[in-house]
Amino acid sequence: MKARFSLGIDLGTSNCAMALTDLETDRTEVLPIPQILAANQLGEKPTLASAIYLPHPEEFPQGSFRPPWSAGETSGIIGQFARDHGALVPDRLTTSAKSWLSNPHVDPKQRTLPWRSDSVEQKLSPFECSRCYLQHLKDAFLHTVNAQGRQWELADGQIVVTVPASFDEVARSLTAEAAEAAGLGYVTLLEEPQAAFYAWSARAGRQWRDAVAPGDIILVCDVGGGTADFSLIAVTDVGGNLELERISVGEHILLGGDNMDLALAYTLQARLEAEGKALDAWQFLALVHAASHAKITLFEDTTLAEAPIAIPSRGSSLFAKTIAIALDRTLLSQVILDGFFAQTAIDDLPREARRTGLQEFGLPYASDPVISKHLARFLTRSLQNVKASDKLHALVGSRAGGQALMPTAVLFNGGVFKAEPIRARVLDLLASWNGGQAVRELEGFEPDLAVAQGAALYGRHRATGKGMRIKAGTSRSYYIGLKASMPAVPGFRPPVKALCVVPQGMQEGTELLIEGRTFGLVTGEAAEFRFFSSAVRSGDIPGQILPDAERELEETSLLEVELPALPDVSSGQVVPVRIEAVVTELGTLELWMKHTNSDRKWKIEFQVRTE
Missing domain, CATH: 3.90.640.10 (ATPase, substrate binding domain, subdomain 4)
Structure with a gap:
């Protein structure tokens, strides 16, 4: 079905924003976001504060903070009032949830926010906070367009959610998963700096080609x-x-x-x-x-x-x-x-800074x-x-x-x-x-709204095939850890090697098979997979092996999983596989291990380190 609109969502660390491109009129507008401004007071603002206030059960009368699209009370207050009131009661205020998604030392699905709070009855996870913001934006979008007489469904459009260019694959995947959990379906991810450039070029019109x-x-x-x-x-x-x-x-x-x-x-x-x-x-x-x-x-x-x-x-x-x-x-x-x-x-x-042996986490x-x-x-x-x-x-x-x-x-x-x-x-x-x-x-920017506008314009490009596109692909090179094949030596731990599986700049909608190499995959019992990345090794190619991953790369995630064994292979036995990497059209990364002697394959996912 032909797309009718493109919705751009800036899921910001401090503020969120939405922009809409009507593909029939080719007009892009920033959508005002309905939100709670005070008890029993609903209003609209161009941005939504990325803040959730968790009130005490007896703090406000029942029904004081009910959004217009909800028949019941929500668990937390989102938006401007949450930030303003939460500044007075900080141990019940959650902010910066987006930054926790990229923290490699925590599980973003654990209920840890508000951080260091002892007064909240039921905390939220960083993932849940992101889902709440996205669900609020989704409901606000449908409420707004329906009030305007546009009987649109989410399936009628192209939805683009922005992420920092510096987000690694784990944080990107978590953002996409939060969008799906919020009811947005499968969204396309776009780096925020690219979105800002798309917005600038649209405001400059045809003259943008004269400016660069x-x-x-x-x-x-x-x-x-x-x-x-x-x-x-x-x-x-x-x-x-x-x-x-x-x-x-x-x-x-x-x-x-x-x-x-x-x-x-x-x-x-x-x-x-x-x-x-x-x-x-x-x-x-x-x-x-x-x-x-x-x-x-x-x-x-x-x-x-x-x-x-x-x-x-x-x-x-x-x-x-x-x-x-x-x-x-x-x-x-x-x-x-x-x-x-x-x-x-x-x-x-x-x-x-000089590192203190013991510090607050x-x-x-x-x-x-x-x-x-x-x-x-x-x-x-x-x-x-x-x-x-x-x-x-x-x-x-x-x-x-x-x-x-x-x-x-x-x-x-x-x-x-x-x-x-x-x-x-x-x-x-x-x-x-x-x-x-x-x-x-490059003059003519809107710092609070440009990213949402650029995301909507990018969605328009994807839906219509028209307009300027920035060639980007993956922002990093990605690697998987390899156990070195060598004799055991007392007192010596061999370094972890790293196999390049995704080169920097690999384009969305492409896949590659590492040719000429066969690897051993442990199936039928728990095994550990370590993932690494680099933003400064643009010359590495798929199949290239680095001798010391811990010294040369940044560890992204660790996965401990038991992959199903083949019917005729005993548990724990190593089976020969070839590795195929896929960067989806939506901008997420998939890694497949394909058995060389059958059509069996296993998907290995980047996950958050929780050790």
């Missing part, structure tokens, strides 16, 4: 509330036509606007303590919230010298105990620009808050990646010299870059690394 040229390397610099994500896209000329290819992606960095708000709050708290004014834990949370608003006010209105902040306290004499302070522009620049976007050198890379936040250093590391690693592949090296040409792969243009994305002074600082930083030569900004 063959030889350009475009940095998509995305800093949101909780994460920093970088990608590079090369522009080439093929037969007189411009083509785009994503050539590098960064690491998953938990560093963003939330860190900046905390830094401002700690600095202001120090000023108050110097004046003899102490804040309790509740007041500090209020200060974080107020500092965030003050930051936005000063960045939006450059004529203001300062923004006032009032910190209330709980109790009957509320106004008498209010503490007043102001965030001035000098302090804002010192904390945000000089603290997070310092003018560092290209070889000044993130420092690793939680999200793997970036230990170095200077985003400039993380950007330098990304550009340095990008040069390493393109040099590993003759094909990519040819795409960037002479720009592959020096210490890092320098972009010629930058597209900003994410709420942090609403502030013009921050964009200007990044451009100055890139110019200083580029021998004084300016790196131009």
